[in-house]
Amino acid sequence: MKNTLTLSLFFLFTLAAGSAVATEEPKFTSNLKEGAFEVRSYPALVAAQVSVTGTQDEASRAGFKLLAGYIFGGNTQRQSIAMTAPVVQSQPGSQTIAMTAPVIQTAIPGGAEGWTVRFIMPSKFTLDTLPTPNNAKVQLLELPPARYAVVTFSGLANEDDVAKRTAELNTFIDKNALRASGAPELARYNPPWTLWFMRRNEVHIPLAP
Template identity: 60%
Template sequence: MTPRYFALIVGLCLTGACAIAAEEPAFTVSLAKADFEVRAYPALMVAEVAVSGDRKAAASAGFRLLAGYIFGGNTARQKIAMTAPVMQAASQKIPMTAPVMQSGGDGAWVISFIMPKGSTLENLPRPNNPRVQLKGIPPARMAVVRFSGLARPDSIAAKTAALQGFVSAQHLHAIGPPALAQYDPPWTLWFLRRNEVMIPIAPDAAT
């Protein structure tokens, strides 16, 4: 962790913002097996930023930029409640369809914070930094696997493979790349951390 990033984290604590997971997006579960679920998410609003680098460096850089927006770096100088998870996804020409996320790619990433419930393009203040973009995400259906501990590359790879096996076994159709969602700030003890790998899947034909 860089000194600047550490200073940001300390600052968040001093302002009472240590609890990242004050709000999480609602979802419904249509299938649950052990650590696997199929979820339906409603439409969401996100603030997102494109960054480059390896997964860890990109997550830190994106977090700093988005934290700047929600802690007053906007046209209204308004503080916006932070939600969970933080999302990091590979930068691709496909719509992002889930909660704050992260998915493997070629060094280009999109880091996203989900905006609080009821947020719209009309009622959110505009970011001061042009790199931060506000975006509406349509309703989505996701296959998800939960895991705890540190989200190390080997753990992410193993959980991604397991989730892909679940998707295949349930005869689901993936429509986007896997993504990593992380729910806890970096000072959380490793064994208490909540992580998920998510894969967007096609809508249920029965719905």
């Protein structure tokens, strides 16, 4: 997709030897569901984000690395926080924050291949209780409640796939007399080593109230 497309990248992790670990995802209310299509309402969420440049894939890797550094100990606190997922080995004495979905990647308006990549923080945290990032590139913020039209699909979610699903989702929006209020987002729910036919992806489009 071009820079006009907003993308969300959602990463879930599994343990080695086939045992799965549940990863916290934001709770939502389903307002309408028709097959692969759905309208969801999300509450206010707390997130960490960075701004990076490069292609979609380059920005995804760069942003993920910066944010992973924060949640895996790159912060000012010196106390342990119980992990929900994934199970990781953190640096001794540092605070580790549980990974959750989504990881959100957004095209920066007017920027050349510029993106904002965002991790949603575990629900038990607020802006006041999150530790301060050691890296100044990592910003903490609160996202307001939002409503989205969503389509779910499998596969690699390449640019052609996303364009096709976005068109289908826009048709669903028009059919149900809804009104888009922002650019599309791509949600990926699996780690990159997952076989293509086992992957779960979504395109999200924010809706007007």
